[in-house]
Amino acid sequence: MPLPSRTPRPPSPRARARARVLRSAVLVALSAGLVAAALPPAAPLGIGDPLFPQLGNPGYDVLSYDISLTYPGRNTAPLAAVTRIQALATGDLDRINLDFTHGTVSAVTVEGEPAAYESSGEDLVITPARPVDRGEAVEIAVTHTSDPRGPADSGGWVRTGDGLAMANQADAAHRVFPSNDHPSDKAFFTFRITAPNALTAVANGLPESRVRKGATATWTYRTAHPMATELAQVSIGESTVVHRQGPHGLKLRDVVRTADRELLEPWLRRTPGHLEWLEKRLGGYPFETYGVLVADADTGFELETQTLSLFERGLFTEPGLPDWYVDSIMVHELSHQWFGDSVSPRTWSDLWLNEGHATWYEALYAEEKGGPTLERRMKAAYGASDQWRADGGPPAAPKPPEPGEKISLFRPVVYDGAALALYALRHEIGTEAFQRLERTWVSEHQDGTPGTKDFIALAEWISGRDLTRFFADWLYAAKTPPMPGHPDWHSRAPRP
Structure with a gap:
């Protein structure tokens, strides 16, 4: 190849910069x-x-x-x-x-x-x-x-x-x-x-x-x-976002299939009332917005995703479900915004703090709206509690999920079994101290990740009592302890 007939020009600044970038990358x-x-x-x-x-x-x-x-x-x-x-x-x-x-x-x-x-x-x-x-x-x-x-x-x-x-x-x-x-x-x-x-x-x-x-x-x-x-x-x-206002001007937005907008409105408009009911018990809602996402899917569960809880469409369209039941499930996921979302678990063994509290407020709301009384539900849970502990471990030390079935972590012992421990705690320290414990827990730990030991310490500080034995039995024992105030309650012996 012949030599060029003119002296080559030096590379342009852009070419030199590109060369430096390529050389640096290499x-x-x-x-x-x-x-x-x-x-x-x-x-x-x-x-x-x-x-x-x-x-x-x-x-x-x-x-x-x-x-x-x-x-x-x-x-x-x-x-x-x-x-x-x-x-x-x-x-x-x-x-x-x-x-x-x-x-x-x-x-x-x-x-x-x-x-x-x-x-x-x-x-x-x-x-x-x-x-x-x-x-x-x-x-x-x-x-x-x-x-x-x-x-x-x-x-x-x-x-x-x-x-x-x-x-x-x-x-x-x-x-x-x-x-x-x-x-x-x-x-x-x-x-x-x-x-x-x-x-x-x-x-x-x-x-x-x-x-x-x-x-x-x-x-x-x-x-x-x-x-x-x-x-x-x-x-x-293909969704519509439905806007409304909650307590204290809170921005609410629900997400539904556009085709379901009118069908679901009777349920969507209940959220402001659910918020007011929970705020009376727990203090102000902890986030910037809330709403429900109604998905056309068969998941088998509802989920407390932060500020936008996920619900199956079937929960609201199944004709056999009583209103009090659907209402209480909506309150369950909403209460998770305090317990689980704002106050998140430090480890997955602390899951009982999420699900036990959400179940607790679900049960209280159901009782007010025509469902079973809290005492009836807790007595039934007490009867099954030893079986639940045998199957899934105690509330604060659950067994690992089954291999290949991670969702199996969510067993009855961390729902009604954990709510049962809260019921026992209310009997043990009294209603006034229990209610103060609940409000203090979510306010002191907002946006935090406390664990079971932190809950125990706060319960002891508010009640002014040593609750070491109580929590050891109710949260960690293989057998369900006697229920305070209900010596006539009995838990059935677990079956293999």
Whole structure:
């Protein structure tokens, strides 16, 4: 080839800048590879939860999630997604483990620099270009897919008749987005959901914007309070958002299929009354908004996703269900906004604090609205309690879920069995002290993650009594202790 006939010009500033970026990317990739080669093989980690030992990850505290999801218009195809995590390192980190499965990762950056990554078990193991020091703020960005396909009972995305919703309890948020998927690490959330213009997207918190671009619109929602990953909610579908006002001007919004708007209105308009009833007992509602999401899906449960509780459509359309029952289930999920959402469990063994309290207020409300009396329900629970403990363990030390059936953690012992312990506590310390305990618990621990020991300590402080033996028997014993005030109650012997 002949030499050029003129002297070459020096590269332009833009070309030089591009060359520096490419060279930097190559060096970062090479250094990440060298660091990874020097480290032991990647392995899934966990924070040692008694029931889910590999859930959550040590070494950092998530401050916020910013999750972008692009819905292709059908609920049988993966969504394109980018999850950005702001975290604070609580230890020196050569690697960063995130909980993530059921999606494909295509890129990871740490502090804007490309990072090496690999999957190990249900963890995404990230090797940053340089180690992260304790006390350092770090930003992680993961480009991935979020796949709604798979067994309906595995959690994560729920395919509805007109789109998608989420059901992440207890350990399925990481089937949707990379996260530190344990309720002890609460964080603020921002959701950016892009979907075809004909659909409506709703998420936890309050709406910030809706921006149309061609055939799609991007909806942005932001939470005003920290949230556990298991409580995240995104709904995409042919929906109508129904607005109304609750006590003290609280913004209420319900999300229903547009075709069901009039059918469900008799139930939707009951929420302000439910809020007033609970606020009289617990104090002010702890969040910025509330509403119910009625999904055209067969999940087998309702779920207290923060500020937007998930309900099956069938709960409101089944003709055989009495009004008091449906009402009390709505109150159950609403009371979770205090117990479980605002005040979240430190470990999954503290689940009784969520479900026992929600069942307690469900039962009180049912009694007022024509259902069975609280005493009748608690007497029936007492009769079955020894069987429940044999099957699932005591309320505050439940047995792990059955292999392959994580939802089996939610056994009767953490519902009516735990409410029974609260009934006994009210007898033990008196109604006035019990009511003060309830209000103090949710006010002192708002947005927190206390555990069973904290509840015991507060009960002892308010009652002025040593309750060590009482709680040991009611929360941790294999057999149900005698019921205070009801020496005639008997628990049936458990059967194999």
